[in-house]
Amino acid sequence: MLQIPHLPETRKLKALAVLTSGGDAPGMNAAIRAVVRYAIAKDCAVYGVTKGYSGLLEGQIQPMEASSVANIIQRGGTILKTDRCEAFFRKAVRREAAHILQRKGIEGLVVIGGDGSFTGAHLMENETGFPTIGIPGTIDNDIAGTEDTIGFDTAVNTAVDAIDRIRDTASSHDRIFVVEVMGRSSGYIALQTGIGGGAETVLVPERKIPVSKICDTIERGIRRGKTSSIIVLAEGRTPGNAQVLAQKLEDRGYATKVCILGHTQRGGTPTAHDRMLASAMGASAVAHLMAGHSNSMIGCRDNRIQLVPFKDVIGGKKTLSTALLDLGAVLAT
Numbered sequence: 001m002l003q004i005p006h007l008p009e010t011r012k013l014k015a016l017a018v019l020t021s022g023g024d025a026p027g028m029n030a031a032i033r034a035v036v037r038y039a040i041a042k043d044c045a046v047y048g049v050t051k052g053y054s055g056l057l058e059g060q061i062q063p064m065e066a067s068s069v070a071n072i073i074q075r076g077g078t079i080l081k082t083d084r085c086e087a088f089f090r091k092a093v094r095r096e097a098a099h100i101l102q103r104k105g106i107e108g109l110v111v112i113g114g115d116g117s118f119t120g121a122h123l124m125e126n127e128t129g130f131p132t133i134g135i136p137g138t139i140d141n142d143i144a145g146t147e148d149t150i151g152f153d154t155a156v157n158t159a160v161d162a163i164d165r166i167r168d169t170a171s172s173h174d175r176i177f178v179v180e181v182m183g184r185s186s187g188y189i190a191l192q193t194g195i196g197g198g199a200e201t202v203l204v205p206e207r208k209i210p211v212s213k214i215c216d217t218i219e220r221g222i223r224r225g226k227t228s229s230i231i232v233l234a235e236g237r238t239p240g241n242a243q244v245l246a247q248k249l250e251d252r253g254y255a256t257k258v259c260i261l262g263h264t265q266r267g268g269t270p271t272a273h274d275r276m277l278a279s280a281m282g283a284s285a286v287a288h289l290m291a292g293h294s295n296s297m298i299g300c301r302d303n304r305i306q307l308v309p310f311k312d313v314i315g316g317k318k319t320l321s322t323a324l325l326d327l328g329a330v331l332a333t
């Protein structure tokens with residue numbers, strides 16, 4: 001169960017702004033809702049910035065009311081839209097962004113996004129002193145300093161549901177299925193999906209497994225009467241990995257199909273867990289800004305919501321649990 005510490009005592013803050021940046025993730029809307037409603041409850045005005053840093057630079061900044069976030073907690077995506085903004089890599093542009101916010105009387109910025117978005121916020125605060133707080137919103141769960149990110153649980157549930165469906169066909173046709181899930185440099189989605197979906201093999205960027213070993217697992221299954229297998233594969237950095245693996249298995253005489261889940265994992269109704277996490281993190285972000293804390297992310301460690309300085313987050317590597325990887329392998333045999 002998620003532990004929510006008492007939120008810090010507040011000082012008066014006139015207005016803050018919230019934006020979403022980078023890849024969207026289910027639960028971002030629940031986080032926006034919490035930011036808006038918590039701020040208003042504390043007599044702080046809130047502005048919504050449309051389209052991330054690009055919209056900020058274009059001045060797409062609108063006041064939000066409690067009613068602006070009605071009926072969004074259950075919706076995937078982000079009502080504020082999101083974008084990637086090349087210009088924000090430039091110092092002069094970040095300085096201009098801070099001025100745009102200050103001219104509107106805004107005294108703090110909540111950034112819902114990933115490592116890249118936090119880097120932009122961190123640099124802007126270091127260069128201008130403008131207070132920023134990050135909320136981790138990404139399905140990949142690849143952000144250092146937090147055990148969980150908004151959208152991860154939903155993505156895993158979507159992928160497990162897909163595997164349950166694929167297994168019906170795999171067993172009816174005696175096929176091997178390679179199911180590719182998201183995760184360019186991190187195997188979190190693949191690992192949890194593999195364990196939750198009872199996959200025979202899980203392939204993650206953090207641990208390479210030779211094709212011969214995958215074939216050994218398939219053969220072991222066949223000897224025990226299994227006629228089908230599910231291999232969950234994290235997409236990795238090079239596109240087409242699932243096809244390449246399927247071809248190698250075909251070459252060894254195994255009838256293999258590929259299913260790439262792709263963007264189906266990014267959208268959809270957020271799970272109750274992601275809504276809860278987003279609500280707690282959104283409120284905590286506002287409370288910390290109001291208490292004068294900034295240049296940090298709201299993280300979750302030991303199931304507790306807490307403040308983690310951006311410097312301990314950005315560029316950090318989160319290591320995949322080898323114990324979980326081993327467990328997945330044991331349970332699949």
Ligand code: ADP
Nearest residue numbers: 022023084085088089113114115116117119120
């Ligand atoms: P995510 O936040 O999901 O990791 P990106 O890495 O695409 O997504 O970053 C989102 C946006 O954050 C970028 O388009 C850019 O505007 C800003 N950003 C990313 N990295 C930096 C950086 N090193 N310096 C300044 N801004 C950055």
